[in-house]
Amino acid sequence: MSKLHVIFNVVTESWVVRDFCDEHNHELVVPKLARMLRSHKKMTEPDISQMNHMKEVGISMPNIFGSLASQCGGYENVNFSIKDMHNQVAKQRRQLPDDLTSAMAYLETLAARDQNLFYSVEKGREGVFRQIFWCDGRC
Structure with a gap:
């Protein structure tokens, strides 16, 4: 079980780690699925640029995602989802003056x-x- 016990020493006025155990009490994520964890999901600048170019010529998001997946060797190798692509487009729109x-x-x-x-x-x-x-x- 992972555990961290920290106390405040009033004499020295500092925080002290009293106990630390780094054993996990649950199964870790399978490495091939770790890419879908929020901390691992990220569209790179080349991905964003390519998505924007394809979107400008009228290609739909699912088709863009399929194209990017084929470049990566399959959907399981893409580090983001179609929802992440839509979020990126929305973020770009918010940055433009209305x-x-x-x-x-x-x-x-x-x-x-x-x-x-x-x-x-x-x-x-x-x-x-x-x-x-x-x-x-x-x-």
Whole structure:
């Protein structure tokens, strides 16, 4: 049984390891399945890059995953899942500026140059962009 017993010594004001036993009390993961543990799952930069290129030309995630698996010598050799691929895509989307932020920045740049510019933005529930109206000084 794995066990670690630590106490605080008030005299020396330090932590002291009193007892340590590193015997496991359960079966370890079979080595061929260890790749699916959270600590071992990782998409490498080349994997991400290749996935992005394939996605840009319209290849579906299952087909991309199959292609990457065939390059690795089989599904059992891929260190991530299709869900991990979807999570990576979502992470990349969160890092990009959203359309509303870009549109607002553009309108603010125009407003700095044109004192007669008018714009109005309507957001729906949860701050989701619904509509935008603007007209410049020439209008």
